[in-house]
Amino acid sequence: MSQSISPTIDDLGQTEHSRRTLGFTPGKFAMWLFIGQDAMGFVGLISAYIVLRSAHPGSEWRPTIGEYGFEGHQGLPALAPILTGINTFILIVSSFTMVLALDAVQRGNQAKLKLFLGLTAFLGATFLGIQVVEYGALMHEGMHMNAHPYAATFFLCTAFHGAHVLSGVIYLLCIWVGALRGKYSATNYSPVELVGLFWHFVDLVWIILFTIIYLF
Amino acid sequence: MNAHEHTVEGPANDVHELDHHLGDYKRIIAVLAVATLVEFGISFLITGGKLPLVAGILVLVGIAFFKAVLVAKFFMHLRYDPRSLAMIAMTPLLLASFINIICCFDAIKGPAI
Numbered sequence: 001m002s003q004s005i006s007p008t009i010d011d012l013g014q015t016e017h018s019r020r021t022l023g024f025t026p027g028k029f030a031m032w033l034f035i036g037q038d039a040m041g042f043v044g045l046i047s048a049y050i051v052l053r054s055a056h057p058g059s060e061w062r063p064t065i066g067e068y069g070f071e072g073h074q075g076l077p078a079l080a081p082i083l084t085g086i087n088t089f090i091l092i093v094s095s096f097t098m099v100l101a102l103d104a105v106q107r108g109n110q111a112k113l114k115l116f117l118g119l120t121a122f123l124g125a126t127f128l129g130i131q132v133v134e135y136g137a138l139m140h141e142g143m144h145m146n147a148h149p150y151a152a153t154f155f156l157c158t159a160f161h162g163a164h165v166l167s168g169v170i171y172l173l174c175i176w177v178g179a180l181r182g183k184y185s186a187t188n189y190s191p192v193e194l195v196g197l198f199w200h201f202v203d204l205v206w207i208i209l210f211t212i213i214y215l216f
Numbered sequence: 217m218n219a220h221e222h223t224v225e226g227p228a229n230d231v232h233e234l235d236h237h238l239g240d241y242k243r244i245i246a247v248l249a250v251a252t253l254v255e256f257g258i259s260f261l262i263t264g265g266k267l268p269l270v271a272g273i274l275v276l277v278g279i280a281f282f283k284a285v286l287v288a289k290f291f292m293h294l295r296y297d298p299r300s301l302a303m304i305a306m307t308p309l310l311l312a313s314f315i316n317i318i319c320c321f322d323a324i325k326g327p328a329i
Contacts, residue, residue: 023298032301036308043312050319085256089249095291096245103238106229186229200291204284211280215259216273 016187031194035201038164042205045157046212052149062150076148077141080134081214087130088210091165094123095203098196105179108186114179117192120199121172124165131162157209164202171195237296244290251283 008017018025053061062076097120104112135155143151175195178184184192255276262272289295294302 022300024301028297028301029304032304036305040308040312043315047315047319050316081256081259085252088252092245092248092252095287096241099237099241099291103234103241106234107231197292200287203291204287207283207287208280211255211276215255215276216262216269 025190025193027190027194028197031197035197038201039205042157042160042209045153045160046208049153049157049212052153056149063148076143076150077138079154079214080137083130083134084210084214087127087134088206090123090127090130091203091206094120094127095200097123098199102189102192102196105184105189105192106186110179110182113184113192114176117172117176117179121169121176124169124172124199128162128165128169131158131165154213157213161202161205161209164205168195168199168202171198240290240295244286247286248283251279255279 016025062078097116101113101116101120104110104116143154145152145155172195175191178191258267258272258275258279261267262269288305292305294305
């Protein structure tokens, strides 16, 4: 006969016991700590961007033909906010597919879990592909890391974020393979929740970076 | 008695709660999409000279932070998680905001070096 008493850590395991007693798992706690320190890294780069941009007011920030020591050169190209805006939308939609994947696993729907995890990884890879195309076009027009602080801060901030997207896509693919093997269920979905946290963080940082770098 | 004979009380996931979260996700993605379009509109107003630069920047940064808060609260589940977890998330962000505000003084007065 079963007894209705509070389950112990031995009954549930560390993850589920923590979820029920604290409201979050040890993995979630660790991921938030990681996100906190990672956010500070982005803040350092964004702060450098603000300081350097303030030191180059007006057209000094993006010198064109004949300006600010660029005589004889073609100047630096303008960024393409429309293309990057589409990319931003892709990343936002990937955050939505990620929460749909988490919702699916919490309901025990394996088919939707696999579909939405795969879709999230695909959208992340698409974001990276568009970013590579954008980099190629900018470099073709003479924008390199050592050209000007405008170029250096642009590449540093966006490439640091791009490295996060790349690692996020790899992380998503690892979890997707686990989902294909049926490792996750309605009572065992912590890894899906953690990859989701990381992915949303990547999306959140891009929302800030896109506004600061591309829109003004 | 074997430990596995204990009855674990309550379902693993409350379906009504999941339905509630799913409704939130759909509303948030719609708000994020509209907010991004509004940002574009403001950006074009700035470049077209129809909106002062400082006012435009303030509005754009405000919308960006609004979008970031929505992602953190709903997609990252801070709204549903215990307050202690939100405190862990907020502490570095408060420090980060402090650093950025100091940097904004540079943007107004020019860098010290």
